[in-house]
Amino acid sequence: MKSTDGSDAAKRRAGEAAADRVDDGMVVGLGTGSTTAHAIRALGRAVDAGLDVRGIPTSYQSRALAREVGIPLTTLDEATPDVAIDGADQFAGNDLVKGGGAAHAREKVVDASADRLLVVADESKRAERLDHPVPVEVLPDAVPTVERAVREAGGEPTLRTAERKDGPVVTDNGNLVLDCAFGTIDSPGDLATTLSTQPGGVEHGLFVGLADTLYVGSGDGVRVERY
Numbered sequence: 001m002k003s004t005d006g007s008d009a010a011k012r013r014a015g016e017a018a019a020d021r022v023d024d025g026m027v028v029g030l031g032t033g034s035t036t037a038h039a040i041r042a043l044g045r046a047v048d049a050g051l052d053v054r055g056i057p058t059s060y061q062s063r064a065l066a067r068e069v070g071i072p073l074t075t076l077d078e079a080t081p082d083v084a085i086d087g088a089d090q091f092a093g094n095d096l097v098k099g100g101g102a103a104h105a106r107e108k109v110v111d112a113s114a115d116r117l118l119v120v121a122d123e124s125k126r127a128e129r130l131d132h133p134v135p136v137e138v139l140p141d142a143v144p145t146v147e148r149a150v151r152e153a154g155g156e157p158t159l160r161t162a163e164r165k166d167g168p169v170v171t172d173n174g175n176l177v178l179d180c181a182f183g184t185i186d187s188p189g190d191l192a193t194t195l196s197t198q199p200g201g202v203e204h205g206l207f208v209g210l211a212d213t214l215y216v217g218s219g220d221g222v223r224v225e226r227y
Contacts, residue, residue: 008034010122010123012038014121014216014217015037015042016039016042017217018118018120019039019040019043022046024052024053025053026083027079027080028081028082028085029083029086029110029113029117030057030062030085030110031084031086032058032101035120036085036086039085040066040069044071047071047072054073054079055071055074056074056110057073080113081110083118084110084111086098086111088207088211089125090132091211091214092126092127092130094210094227095206095208096207097133102135102137102169104203105202108207111207117210118211118213119214120214121214122216122217130185130188133181133182134182134204134205135160135204136205137175138177138200138201138202139176141200143176143200145199146178146198146200147178149201150198154183155181155182156181156182157180159176159177191206192204192206209227211227212226
């Protein structure tokens with residue numbers, strides 16, 4: 001997460017703008033990450049002021065923050081999200097790369113089930129074409145086979161290592177993450193299909209065409225882009 005005041009202010013503007021689109025009675029998918037956290041805090045303030053919403057968290061992090069700010073929680077077993085609010089590590093149009101927080105498997109399930117996906121980001125995440133490494137959540141025993149498949153597809157996989165802990169990052173689902181560098185991704189849809197068909201790969205971080213509206217924060221406002 002960037003710590004400069006301008007960047008954090010842009011993230012806050014984007015998150016709060018998306019949260020302002022949540023109406024009374026809605027079920028909201030709660031994404032993971034620093035920009036989405038601003039949206040969750042804004043929703044918490046709205047709940048404190050009387051807004052009636054329920055949230056479906058996508059990670060331990062978003063669940064803990066939602067509880068902290070007083071958002072009532074539910075599950076996909078009990079409700080379907082009217083809207084989901086989530087961030088992006090990079091976006092080009094309404095194609096996204098996600099997974100910097102290793103929560104992309106649960107995020108994709110919630111985001112895809114929502115009637116609308118609102119993506120919150122700052123301008124630093126914008127690209128003409130996606131070229132950010134694509135995270136792939138992998139069953140631990142399948143790491144070698146998925147690594148080979150990624151190389152055959154033209155990528156270079158790197159097992160994500162944890163900070164302040166020996167060994168790899170372990171997801172909320174108990175799996176590992178390969179960050180797969182493909183350079184510029186000319187056809188996100190084709191690459192998404194390739195990664196989805198690899199046995200042992202739980203989920204990849206390409207969210208192709210899922211975003212309905214982007215709220216892109218900058219130093220002086222929020223740009224809204226609809227798809």
